[in-house]
Amino acid sequence: MTLKLQDTSGKVLSGPKLVWTLIRGFRLKYLWAAISLFIATAFQFVVPLIGSATIDYALTSEPNSSEPILRHIIDLLGGSSLVSENLWIPGVAMLGFAALGGVFNYFQKLAAAKASDGICKRLKDQLYDHIQRLTNSYLDGSQTGDLVQRCTSDVETTRIFLAAHIVEIGRGLILIVTVLPIMLSMHVGLTVASMALIPVIILYSYLYIKKVKHLFTQVDEAEGRLTSVVQENITGIRVVRAFGRHDYEIEKFEKPNSEYRDTSIKLIGIMSWFWSVSDIASLTQIGIALVASSYLAIQGSVSVGTIFAFLALMNMVLWPVRMIGRILTDFGKTSVALQRINEILTQPFETESDQVEIQPDSPSQGFIEMKEVSFSHNEGTPTVNGINLRVEPGETLAILGPSGSGKTTLMHLLLRFYDVDKGSITLDGHDLRTLDRAYLRAQFGVVLQEPFLYSRSIASNIKLGVESTDQKDIEEAARMACIHDAITDFADGYDTEIGEKGITLSGGQRQRVAISRALLRNPPVLLLDDALSAVDNETESSIIEALQKRRGKRTTIVIAHRLSTLAHADKIVVMEGGKITQSGNHETLRTEQGLYQRLWNIQTQLETILAEETEAKAEN
Structure with a gap:
């Protein structure tokens, strides 16, 4: 299944549309994750309500709460008399519901992880396939390290968001939709006091992400340049050593490394401000709730059990709201990563043409x-x-x-x-x-100016591109290319593993293996x-x-x-x-006068000089 991350007009998708497109093919898994999350959240709600009911109906001589929810819970536990004499009952009930919530949290995380890994595998497969088909003009102008960065780090950024934060968004919505009515049914004034700063935190998170989104692009691009330098240096390490360029390469690496460090520190600094402010806002919200609940308790408007339930439920809501900043941060990083991925996926294939492509039935005559x-x-x-x-x-x-x-x-x-x-x-x-x-x-059988060999066996390199062949044909092609004897001198013969780009072979051996590969195709x-x-x-x-x-x-x-x-x-x-x-x-x-004649005369003279020198040495 191919993902298209832009709409019909070519504009890159964003927001909910982008997420909805990404999870195509895995929506059932996310549905199961959402159901599991809903059940887990329901069980988590019950835990503080059991504690609240126990405080109001079992630990006081006279019930001091008139909340129907709490009365119903204490009745389900066997009534206030039984619970007051057997306090282990609410303890076991709270432990049991917490355990059930944990089980369904496991199911939710497992489903989300499988879905996100599946999506990112599909995305990597699509990227790899697309890169194989890109035009040479595009590849000539692209840095290998940057392409690797987009296929690995950017996809991993997407996976993290899909695995964790989509579910967290769902958790936050479920909590707000379910907890708010429960709290309002218990006490409207205390609900307002307990939720007063939450809209402020959400607005602050939104403004924050708008400010730092461009920094995510800068960090990704800086990391791509850094990866390119590392990749290029490792590929050409022999040239670096041969020309004594260690110091130069270290200096060349230092610049993109410093750029990456500086942009990362700038982003971390802004993120630190965000977390500090959001922490202060969250703690302030808790303080407001404590002051308001204490005042109402003194006034006799709410019971201790109600306060217990409110504080527990408020903390359940406050944490995912506080996480909105992290969710928005990672969504911003994911959006940038997907934009970089989409830049590759929107590049045309080299096979795209305005003319109709045909495939003759018979091989070429040449x-x-x-x-x-x-x-x-x-x-x-x-x-x-x-x-x-x-x-x-x-x-x-x-x-x-x-x-x-x-x-x-x-x-x-x-x-x-x-x-x-x-x-x-x-x-x-x-x-x-x-x-x-x-x-x-x-x-065509091709031996390019710079023959490329894979880090495989010699036999695998020779039969590259030939669907079926036997050892006899491979050896015959190697004999024609005058490499057979050299191969058989290796300990493992044709099964000898060569290094990346055939680095363990000499230049002439690499050329002859490449010639063997071309000849085998006949x-x-x-x-x-x-x-x-x-x-x-x-x-x-x-x-x-x-x-x-x-x-x-x-x-x-x-x-x-x-x-x-x-x-x-x-x-x-x-x-x-x-x-x-x-x-x-x-x-x-x-x-004929021209370049060919001049080269012929030069090479003939050189051969004559070499022959004379060889003859003179032989006579001496």
Whole structure:
């Protein structure tokens, strides 16, 4: 079940509407919690009334109360004579009703806890699912730590409110609705004296929450920035140590940590004032009730038992009224948390499109064509500009160019991480913008520029995205990527657990595991984005030889800086400044003036120098 935290106009819900929407699907549990709460409260009412009846009818020689409720209670206990001779009876009765109230309080808290945990599990599931589908543009501009904060801390804030304070609101309403008539029936004047400051406390609580609500946002945002710094530092801890950046990182952490501390202290300071004032108001209310009841008792207008009942009932009402401030505080925090959560849930999925998405019945043939393709990030300078390119089925295309020339962006556009701003890209004649993303990405095996491995076994990483496969296929893919022998050297072989992002493997091993993963899918199109940059020349030659066996069968697009990686390609394009400046095969481009020839001459000279130095060392 999907939660929508905004109305039809897109405005974020608030107040009772927000709560009612949140508990959808769990309203029966909250109903049971409300029923249990009502029963528990009823039992709690009886306890002070038994005490009051005992004082007025059993502990005095002559009854000094004419309250029908108290007379009825003493009659149910066996009459004043029996009770006065057996004072254990009201004691046991009070204990029994208190115990029953405790039992139903347990049922109420259990139901509320199950409901709140269920709601928050659903909310986390929805958030996680939504984040998986968000556009790359949104994710590029978001801090990982802040997203984690919204999915954990903000959801936990919501859970606490749903588990405790919804019930407390119900308790307060039940107490006011039920206790007030009982007190009025016993004595109107004393009721007014006992409730005089309660409206003031409620009004003060409302004004307080209006004042501090913006601080909850500031605290949440400060905590999000703090989490982002911690997450980033732990992820890059090796870089920090390698460059001796400990002091810098500590200083960088100190700023968001201080901001979080300062905003938290400011909020706590205001909350301290609130609790102090509300405590004074509550104690003043008790004092007013004591003075009024004492005066009326001296006047003979009320009995001691009535005073006992009034003070007990007033305290029962006063505590939840005093808790209104905490409830409103947590509701304010919850509202802010839900607004932050809703900011994620209202972001559009990357699959949302104005065009109808289709899913062809058969796998792709691997025919790719780009016509006047242009794209820029955030409406800036175009990363690629006016690209025209045609890749035939089974053809191997190599792309060369300096950093920032737009090579990787082309890969991202092929995978529809982003959609083109101008022009079109087609796969087998279908515009990518009309293709279902799941179908489209299933046609590609991808090794990204920075291969990502999960903290799982090597086998699990290789077979990622392949629904069913056997060990033989996994090992064959690993052999093609020249990683099989290295894996078998590990103590646990393919079952070896690697650290987060494959940290226990070398850079070259991570690349080769990622290549194995792409090859295992046996896709119509293989995309290699600088996938051999961390392997040695001998390993590179072996991998290229394995890839050449696919030549003519599967389309392959390779991005690389080593010309030895590109030389075998059917077609090579050179990109500079987001445009294609040269196109041809290796033999053509190495004799044509341009970037390719310059790089070829440099690399050839370096190889010659290295060969001469190696020969000289061998002779010596």
